[in-house]
Amino acid sequence: MPDKTFVFEKGIPGFEQYRTYIRRLEENAPFAHLWAADREEIGFLLVNPFPFCPDYEFDMPEEARREIGIEADSADGMTVWAIVTLQTPVERSTLNLFAPIVMNESSGKGKQIILHESAYSTRHPLVPAGRRAVGGEAL
Amino acid sequence: MLVLSRKKQESLIIGGEIEIKIVAVEGDTVKLGIEAPRHIEVLRKEIYESVRESNRQAAASRADLDQLSNMIGLGKNHPDPSA
Numbered sequence: 001m002p003d004k005t006f007v008f009e010k011g012i013p014g015f016e017q018y019r020t021y022i023r024r025l026e027e028n029a030p031f032a033h034l035w036a037a038d039r040e041e042i043g044f045l046l047v048n049p050f051p052f053c054p055d056y057e058f059d060m061p062e063e064a065r066r067e068i069g070i071e072a073d074s075a076d077g078m079t080v081w082a083i084v085t086l087q088t089p090v091e092r093s094t095l096n097l098f099a100p101i102v103m104n105e106s107s108g109k110g111k112q113i114i115l116h117e118s119a120y121s122t123r124h125p126l127v128p129a130g131r132r133a134v135g136g137e138a139l
Numbered sequence: 140m141l142v143l144s145r146k147k148q149e150s151l152i153i154g155g156e157i158e159i160k161i162v163a164v165e166g167d168t169v170k171l172g173i174e175a176p177r178h179i180e181v182l183r184k185e186i187y188e189s190v191r192e193s194n195r196q197a198a199a200s201r202a203d204l205d206q207l208s209n210m211i212g213l214g215k216n217h218p219d220p221s222a
Contacts, residue, residue, distance in 0.1 A: 014191035015198070026208065033204045040201035044194075045208075063178045085197040086207060096197070099190040112194075116186050122193040 001025045005037065006103055006110040009067055013099070013112060015042055021110065023103070032081065034101070046081035047095055052126060056097060058115050068102060068109040077106040084126065094123040 003024045011019055018036035023046075025032045030051055035043030049056050060070065060078075070078050080102055082095040097120035103110040145151065150160040156176055163170040173181050199207065 012194055013187060014194040031208070033201065033208070035201040035204070043199050043201045043204050044197055045199065045204055063180060066178065083194065083197045085193065086199070096190075096193050099193070112190070114180075114182060114186060114190055116182055122189060 001027070004105075004108065006034075006108050008110050008112070010111065012044075012101075013114075018042055031084075034081075045084040045086065046101060047084050047126075049080060049082040049095060049097060049100065052082075052095060053097060053124060056120075058100070058113075058118060058120075060102065061113060064102065064111050064113045068104040068111050069107040070102075070104055077104055079103045079105055082124075083112075085123065091127045093126040094121075095126055096122045097124045098122045 003022050006021050006023055008019055008021060011017060012021075015036070018038060020037040021034050022037050023032050023034045030048035032046040033043060034046050060075075062072075065072065068078075070076075080100050082097055082100055085094045085096070087093045097115075098118065099112050099114045099122060101110060101112050143151075145161050147161050147164055150158050152158055157179060158172075158174040160172040160174075161169060162172045175181055
């Protein structure tokens with residue numbers, strides 16, 4: 001899968017000045033890299049949130065849908081990602097389910113949406129607490 | 140910063156399309172009613188700040204990302220061709 005360019009019209013909170021990002025998918029893993037096209041020092045590790053939170057759901061706000069060009073009541077061509085905050089040890093890493101990244105694979109537009117009415121956390125554990133003690137287990 | 144006084148039920152208009160109305164004042168809490176076009180996102184500032192902070196903590200350089208992927212066992216099937 002080749003690298004793909006995505007435009008974030010409003011940037012990403014904290015990095016509002018960067019609008020164009022490049023995404024590289026990891027093969028055989030639910031991860032991707034996303035970095036600013038103009039500045040490779042600004043990058044994020046993304047993960048498909050659903051294997052980590054099977055019940056994850058949200059309503060896509062209308063303004064966000066318009067911004068990235070997704071039809072109402074349709075998720076066609078849309079992918080959902082969570083930003084990972086890596087910690088040491090890696091098992092303590094967290095994902096941001098409160099502000100997921102949505103990407104329109106056809107239009108090449110992306111947005112970080114803020115689910116301000118939800119109870120999701122910006123620090124959802126990547127590994128459930130009960131499993132953290134298991135050493136060496138693949139994530 | 141522009142500072143101005145408003146009474147209950149009075150409003151402000153910003154840019155001709157955003158209206159902010161003082162709905163109620165109870166002690167040190169002011170209740171605001173906001174009418175804005177749908178493409179204008181309205182958020183409590185501390186919520187936006189928490190997302191910024193989380194993003195800043197999560198940010199890593201592209202080189203770090205590659206290294207981290209290798210560390211956690213990703214990407215070993217397709218080493219970076221430029222390496």
